[in-house]
Amino acid sequence: MQKIEAVIQPSKLDAVKDALLEAGIEGMTILEARGHGRQKGHTEFYRGREYTVDLLPKIKIEMVVRDEMAEKAIQAILSSARTGKIGDGKIFISKIDDAIRIRNDERGPSAL
């Protein structure tokens, strides 16, 4: 089982969700996050004082998938989240030791 963490632009959330569903991925967790890579922030003015905002709003999608589904999921995210500009985001893959369904204590890939 593999964990896929994708940090994407908030405006791409709907497209990515739809693409993942189409690829057969049904379970995921969405977090609202802030951050940046090489993307610069912007300045805001309040009553004449300048504020540099470099923590930009992002969306993080987390999902755990069977090994054979991982590449399908990654391709779905890449094709739907890409704009070609700096700030598109990143995907991280890691191995998961186990997964458990809380409802009935099912374990392993069948719990996904």
Place this chain on the structure above:
Amino acid sequence: MRLRRLSLPVYLAAAACTLCCAPHAVAQTAAAPAISAGDNAWMLTSAALVLFMTGPGLALFYGGLVRRKNVLATMMQSFAMMCIVTVIWALFTYSLAFSQGKSFIGGFHYAFLHNVGLAPDPDYAATIPAQTYMIYQLMFAIITPALICGAFAERMKFSAMCLFLTLWSIVVYSPMAHMVWGKGGLLNAALGGKFPCLDFAGGTVVHITSGTSALVCALYMGKRVGYPREPSPPHSVVLSFIGACMLWVGWFGFNAGSAVAANGLATSAFVNTHFATAAAAMSWSLAEWIRNGKPSALGAISGAVAGLVAITPASGFVQPMSALIIGAIAGVFCYLMVTVVKKAFGYDDSLDAFGVHGAGGTIGAILTGIFASSAINPIFGPGKGTGAVDGNWGQVGNQFIGVLIAWALSIIGTLVLLKLVDLLVGLRVTREQEIEGLDITQHGEEGYDFGS
């Protein structure tokens, strides 16, 4: 000063009736001047509008400007004034402000609202019950200390704030209100004060006192933790926007209600208020647009408030075109005070109580002396000029006297009271409390609970 000029015929008629009826009058109320339904309706409405300015107007305006962790504490400060000032006003501060006494303070003739009944008090307003006048004035007494909270936002103890502002209402507001509006007041233009200061609705009494006191508070208490290095932008300009619009609408009660009657003078004040506010919002926005490249919503509403403040003393004295000019000047002036001057001196007047109210009130008072016209309000008598546009340049001098007295009383009174309250309970929260936030540490609450 209220009313006076345009109610003169009513007052004379009432006085004539009283004289005629005197031998037969059993109770004074029986022969008292008639109560005007229209005047009383307007004045009660105005009183409600002015209270609305404090809660929720000012509460929202200030609340949106602070960080999320302090939103409730900030709103509580306004609300606390609505409660505490009401009680002391009923008990004795109305008397200190509005009963006959010395030239700088009243007496206790109206304590516990004795002698303040439903019959009119002709010195102030001949056509409404005295209690209407009292309750209307109360709303001013409430909002004035609430404005000061903008200076020490996000770092003052709730207990210290309650004690300090209660004492301030007694020691600074009551004498100032008495001098400008009370019987025998030193600066009362309507009732023959020695240095008649034109202040239609409280530019001096409300805005200069609160704004100057705010500056003293900001300097005495020192800067917030992390200021100015760490940015603390408003957590909700949306709330501030809503609050500012409520202030605009409520201010019609503040200014037009100061005519103390539903008459042409109220119309003048209403029109002037609206015109000056619009002009000021535009001039602040324009200045910001030029300087920063973009006109912000916060700037526009701040400009509007600056205009409202500046037109306050002038509202019942100037022509509508003058109101536009006053507003335009105030918008730019306060913009510079808040952006350039504050940055240059480095004081932490968190919500610009001094930059908008102190500065706006001061420039409004001076401009009142210039633009006051006897065509609108011949307050000194028929044929006598009111302001500089009538040739009465001496009035500008009197305005300066009023401004100086307001500054002096505010500075000295505030310093003494801050020192006293600091010794008694301590003014500032601890550094840890300030970082954690006042909502939790002072009130045990959170403004927003996104989890539930």
